[in-house]
Amino acid sequence: MTGFDEQDLRLAAAAAIRAPSLHNSQPWQFRLVDGTIEILADTQRQLAVADSGGWAVRIACGAATYNARLALAANGTPATVAVRPERGSDVIARLTPGVARPPTYPEQDLFRAIGHRYSNRRPFWPDPVPTEARAALLEAAREEGAWMDLLVGMTALGGFAQIAQSADRVLRRDFAYQAEMNSWIHADASADGVPVTAGGPVAEPDDLLPQRPYGMHRRGAGRDFEPEPLVAILGTEADHPADQIVAGQALQRVLLTATNAGLASSMISQPIEVPAARDQLRRSLRRHGTPQIAIRLGYGDPGKPSPRRDLDEVLLRPSAEHPRPAR
Numbered sequence: 001m002t003g004f005d006e007q008d009l010r011l012a013a014a015a016a017i018r019a020p021s022l023h024n025s026q027p028w029q030f031r032l033v034d035g036t037i038e039i040l041a042d043t044q045r046q047l048a049v050a051d052s053g054g055w056a057v058r059i060a061c062g063a064a065t066y067n068a069r070l071a072l073a074a075n076g077t078p079a080t081v082a083v084r085p086e087r088g089s090d091v092i093a094r095l096t097p098g099v100a101r102p103p104t105y106p107e108q109d110l111f112r113a114i115g116h117r118y119s120n121r122r123p124f125w126p127d128p129v130p131t132e133a134r135a136a137l138l139e140a141a142r143e144e145g146a147w148m149d150l151l152v153g154m155t156a157l158g159g160f161a162q163i164a165q166s167a168d169r170v171l172r173r174d175f176a177y178q179a180e181m182n183s184w185i186h187a188d189a190s191a192d193g194v195p196v197t198a199g200g201p202v203a204e205p206d207d208l209l210p211q212r213p214y215g216m217h218r219r220g221a222g223r224d225f226e227p228e229p230l231v232a233i234l235g236t237e238a239d240h241p242a243d244q245i246v247a248g249q250a251l252q253r254v255l256l257t258a259t260n261a262g263l264a265s266s267m268i269s270q271p272i273e274v275p276a277a278r279d280q281l282r283r284s285l286r287r288h289g290t291p292q293i294a295i296r297l298g299y300g301d302p303g304k305p306s307p308r309r310d311l312d313e314v315l316l317r318p319s320a321e322h323p324r325p326a327r
């Protein structure tokens with residue numbers, strides 16, 4: 001194959017936009033350049049308060065990159081990936097066609113899972129995640145160059161919960177942070193942001209883990225949110241921009257692996273967003289590397305997916321200088 005074409009670009013981008021992003025901000029764009037597919041950070045969609053350093057944009061674009069890779073592989077042309085090929089540019093990854101070959105079964109399975117994955121913020125059932133599924137999740141992170149720890153037992157989970165709750169309290173006291181988050185929560189149909197239907201029950205003071213104020217429904221009085229969810233912390237050895245893109249790809253592979261195992265998932269990032277909490281979390285894990293995101297996993301009633309913008313809004317012409325309409 002000489003190069004990717006317009007059809008490959010659309011196929012890759014259609015899969016990529018299903019990736020998760022902080023508050024569903026969808027900070028990505030895609031273009032075809034000399035037979036390669038480029039995934040770019042859309043810095044106009046970077047959250048000024050919550051994400052001034054661009055960590056969340058890179059996690060989201062990394063996850064989008066993983067989906068694009070899967071779509072191309074499932075279509076018979078796996079890509080070689082150059083992460084952040086030019087320092088300082090908005091290009092997150094450049095995908096170059098590799099040798100054509102039939103997709104493997106795992107690639108086909110993971111590709112099919114893209115359309116079924118979404119954040120489920122509802123309480124999970126008490127059923128434990130089986131050992132086999134745990135092993136597959138750890139393997140998924142490792143295969144993408146990240147590390148992941150599963151918090152086993154109430155002591156580890158309780159320690160994480162304390163760090164996450166204290167980070168959440170810090171963010172709740174930040175009016176600019178709250179105002180920015182609220183601007184992404186929608187009661188009506190919107191192509192980005194989090195619809196209230198995708199939120200979990202309103203947080204109660206005794207809840208173990210912090211909950212974003214996305215939802216509106218209160219749950220029955222006196223009922224615990226959930227007994228003991230499985231929480232995973234995914235991280236990388238270093239914390240350069242390229243590491244965060246690697247973390248995003250690993251996150252997506254873990255989430256799709258979970259989806260294939262019948263598991264629901266959601267993400268928790270308050271303890272990553274507050275530097276002191278992130279450091280405390282790293283020390284509690286006895287890790288030298290950097291935690292990049294926490295994932296909550298379990299079995300539960302179905303939740304509601306969040307919308308995406310149209311493909312044509314995120315595709316750039318190679319020569320476009322002013323890429324996108326204002327939000």
Ligand SMILES: Cc1cc2nc3c(=O)[nH]c(=O)nc-3n(C[C@H](O)[C@H](O)[C@H](O)COP(=O)(O)O)c2cc1C
Nearest residue numbers: 020021022023024056059118119267268269270306
């Ligand atoms: C970097 C990052 C941080 C996130 N943090 C949280 C979080 O703290 N709480 C939460 O409920 N969802 C979190 N999410 C999930 C997004 O809200 C979610 O992906 C987005 O709303 C799109 O919905 P979907 O995952 O259902 O496709 C995060 C996602 C990313 C990529």
